[in-house]
Amino acid sequence: MKDERRTWELLRRGGAERREAGATKYNGLADPSGAEELAQRLAALVRGLVPTAILVWQDPEDVLLGYVVGRELSVPVIRAYDAEGLVGHSAGLPDEPRVVLIGDAVRDSTIVRAVRALTEQRGGSLAATAVLVETPELRAVADEAGMILSLVRVADLTGGSRAGDS
Numbered sequence: 001m002k003d004e005r006r007t008w009e010l011l012r013r014g015g016a017e018r019r020e021a022g023a024t025k026y027n028g029l030a031d032p033s034g035a036e037e038l039a040q041r042l043a044a045l046v047r048g049l050v051p052t053a054i055l056v057w058q059d060p061e062d063v064l065l066g067y068v069v070g071r072e073l074s075v076p077v078i079r080a081y082d083a084e085g086l087v088g089h090s091a092g093l094p095d096e097p098r099v100v101l102i103g104d105a106v107r108d109s110t111i112v113r114a115v116r117a118l119t120e121q122r123g124g125s126l127a128a129t130a131v132l133v134e135t136p137e138l139r140a141v142a143d144e145a146g147m148i149l150s151l152v153r154v155a156d157l158t159g160g161s162r163a164g165d166s
Contacts, residue, residue: 007151010034026104028064039068045149051100062103087114097124106138112145
């Protein structure tokens, strides 16, 4: 419960607020020390999966989280993006990657599907989706997201278990 309160405190410092339907976008650039702490917590959740790459979607705020996780795990960070309906990625995605998708939250389930297809196209797998806030949109694609790892759940608005226990 203490970790959950601290997580929401850090999320608020970055502009994210709890809402019944989810959480507003987290901006780690507004609170670099908070972003560092949250990303280090994500890295701790992901470490045992031994990914070969961290993948982030095109949001600059998620790039910040991904950078810290990649630094902590000594693996490259790859940015995936929508290029006029086609999924692209920055250089460095290895063959047969074991990827972890990092972000503040999944608000659009097509992102998970796109990342999964991208990694499978390279002969790899999406080992996990690790987020600050677990959303219903992410749960809706749980069978495609790999292991779901999160610091808090939107469903925990009134308290409850930590989402890293999923």
